């Protein structure tokens with residue numbers, strides 16, 4: 001039995017989010033606390049990301065969006081950016097091997113044109129190889145920013161010469177990277193920061209946020225995820241109604 005009795009009873013009446021977003025924050029502090037270089041934190045974060053992704057697939061989450069690299073993260077020291085790019089490359093090579101047997105569809109959201117040819121090729125291959133998977137849809141946000149996404153959507157609408165009367169909220173949604181997907185129900189941010197940091201700005205209009213103090217991303221466990229889902233499950237979502 002995978003769940004403890006307590007959790008099994010709880011899971012029967014809880015509402016499972018369709019789409020979860022995670023701001024994987026706190027890698028640097030995790031490393032600092034241990035006297036390690038920041039990159040050690042990112043490595044531990046990447047390892048944890050694999051665990052949480054598999055778990056989401058296992059419990060039946062339909063979409064998971066993780067914030068891996070923002071449009072603002074380029075301003076970090078060059079060594080950290082270079083090392084992160086290397087880590088993404090290593091992860092993708094591994095994902096191509098390991099996720100082959102998993103029912104997870106991996107997609108990338110953000111402006112991937114900024115990455116090296118090598119990384120872009122890996123991104124393309126990963127998307128292609130997993131395109132027929134029917135389980136969890138994993139969106140990895142890389143060089144992603146909510147504002148940049150909206151600007152890109154507006155530009156595409158202009159290129160397509162849409163007239164004002166053709167533009168509705170539905171139209172805008174269809175021009176975003178997440179076109180066709182459910183909006184995030186639950187967005188989790190560990191590490192004690194209370195910000196959205198330009199993550200899924202449009203899509204999060206009615207998302208429920210769970211900010212988790214005292215947990216840094218590399219330490220975030222499947223139990224913490226369950227706790228966040230429980231908190232979400234108890235929220236009264238009104239979507240502007242009564």
Ligand code: FPP
Nearest residue numbers: 024025026027028029042045046068088091
């Ligand atoms: C935020 O922590 C984290 C990042 C900017 C990088 C997130 C990347 C990973 C978890 C690597 C794995 C991702 C993939 C797709 C392989 P921070 O550095 O801002 O931490 P701090 O606030 O403690 O400094």
